[in-house]
Amino acid sequence: MIYLLHIIILIEIYAILSISLNLIAGYTGILSMAQAAFYGIGAYVAALMALNFNTPFLLNLILAVIIAGVFGALIGIPSLRIKDDYFIIATFAFQIIIFSVLNNFVSFTGGPMGLPGIPQPEIFGFVIDNHWSFLILGLLLAVFTYYFSKRIVTSPIGRTLKAVREDEVFTQSLGKNVAALKVKIFVVSAALAAIAGVLYATYITYIDPTSFTVNESIFIISIVIIGGAGNLKGSILGAVVLVMLPELLRFVGLPNAVAANIRQMLYGGLLVAFMLWRPRGFIGEYSINRESKK
């Protein structure tokens, strides 16, 4: 039972991450490879605040969201000026820079040893220290992320985002400030990813930089693409499928050493298969497989 709860909490974390990336990748059509970096920033801010200053959970959550948002702006403002694949490479670069800061700034982040003993959240006197309560906390945060994102994508702003995805120059010609809009949605996306980071750090109570690598970014991208870009429900479905699927391998009885590799091979293979035969994912409204803007 505990095992099942654990899986559901992981699904909640990845649902938040993939919804946040979907805003930028699925709705606006800009693929970012730095989502795991914002996830990591959220986790580290919450952990460092709680460990060093013993601040309450809600304050840490808000701080993590704000700081990740600031980093989103710092990274987004310069790199969103760069087009297409070069933007991907730039975010790839930032992902690696942030990872090496987490990994090498030993006096501050603990380096490769990570940060152990992160206190569990306490909200208005309720201590969240078992799987059930984490499940509910995760659910609340995931539902918040979902509805917050839904508000954005169904608003006029959401329609403008889709317009940017379909034809950036045309949208600009309608008098929309595309550059500012892209930065804003990038910041929101980064801030939402931090929520998942705070949840992860307080749930596992231990973090180290290896949870926030490029491979993690690629995993989040896979969830968005396989679930369906441009559809928030698709991101939830993608998180359910991609978190559960490797767990099924456990029951086949693979040795642990191989299981990690098989898990990654599975989603790498799935990503290729989807690109070849169903590029819009399970329930994506927007297929990136389209001769775009000629």
Added chain:
Amino acid sequence: MVLNMFPQTIINSLVLSYIFLIVTLSFSIIYSTTRFFHFAHAVIFTSGAYFTFLLHKQLGFSLVLSIPMAILLSILLGCLIEHFIYKPLRKKQAPPMILLLASLGTYIFLQNTISMIFGDDTKSIRSGVVKEGLNFFDARITPIQITIITTSIIVTVLMILFYKKTQLGKSMKAVASDSELSEYTGINANRVILWSFAIGSGLAALAGILVSLDVDMTPTMGMNALLMGVVVMIVGGNNIKGMVCAALLLGFAQNYGVWYISSQWKDTIAFVILVLFLLFKPEGFFGVKIRKQSI
């Protein structure tokens, strides 16, 4: 620190630069014809080293025989990826984004295949004795490092001649500038692209083998090398002259940078250079635009 570090750093920087250069040339030949970031190229680099390890250490072939065989196997792997994944996607007119995602998937798949078969620990194909290296102006240079530098220079010269003198090289330039238009002049774009994958994969495997002879191998070595190659390509502006300069800039910046700050920041130095170039001089050193025409 008794050794005079200054000449030694020059040697180290040169070796690093020349490795970057081969990787960059191998990646840029594919990028020029296909116009998307072929991330699975990282695995081709790694596979060169691991095929050599398999043939030489596990199957007992001699090193002289293993290296060409490993390069051939890597070429085969590169061509298979192109034939079974990228070509069908191009046929459907998939945009670069889809190809890029497919290549990320391929990378993850193959890199983990290598990890699963050989394990994540460091493997070596060097023979037992570590050679001390020759003294060279107060610095040491090992025979393998000399090999790296000479191979890289030969490869660069050959690539310049290839683009200038051979029919295939010229066709490649044609496909690079406009693959659709090149078809009208009787060029089979798919065949040219396949050739670019063959040559690019061969060079990447060669670079992988050279690196593994110098500093051993791990399953993830390729991604790092590839990223440096991409940085050099962008900073160099995708022409050979620019890429030579960019490789030297990066090699020296990384090695001298670690004099002032600690060595874990090597990658960060490279990426800071990349981001600065992307922002202020996206067309690279000598101003040849490699950006796609916007719209």
